[in-house]
Amino acid sequence: MAGARPRRRGGRAALPVAEVVTAYRCPRCGRPLELAEWKHEVCLACWACLRAACFTTFRAWRYFVRGELRWRQLMEDLYRAYCLEGT
Ligand SMILES: [Zn+2]
Numbered sequence: 001m002a003g004a005r006p007r008r009r010g011g012r013a014a015l016p017v018a019e020v021v022t023a024y025r026c027p028r029c030g031r032p033l034e035l036a037e038w039k040h041e042v043c044l045a046c047w048a049c050l051r052a053a054c055f056t057t058f059r060a061w062r063y064f065v066r067g068e069l070r071w072r073q074l075m076e077d078l079y080r081a082y083c084l085e086g087t
Contacts, residue, residue, distance in 0.1 A: 024079045026051075033082065035075070044078040053082035 020035040026046040036043050036052075042060045045052035055078060063074040 022075060024075065024082075027083055033079070035078075042074070042078070044075070044082050051082070051085065053078050053085055055081075 021032050022035050022044070024033045024044065025031065026033055026049060028051070029046065029048050031046055031048050033044050033046055036045055037057070038054075040057050041054040042057060043052040043054040055074075060069075060074060063070045
């Protein structure tokens with residue numbers, strides 16, 4: 001993979017998200033999408049196409065139910081946003 005990764009920021013994460021390769025694939029190039037957390041956003045990104053769909057962490061917090069993050073729901077919504085964006 002080319003060196004197109006964004007710089008990692010320091011400090012505490014607001015969500016337990018680092019950079020996670022997901023089972024979702026980019027509809028354009030077929031590569032696995034990565035989930036990444038930046039300052040105030042959680043993004044599902046393809047580093048090959050340099051595209052991403054982002055939710056603010058404020059919005060992502062709504063996927064916390066009784067202390068558990070509903071990953072599947074969050075991922076599905078992010079992926080839907082990714083597919084809708086610019087295709
Ligand atoms: Zn792609």
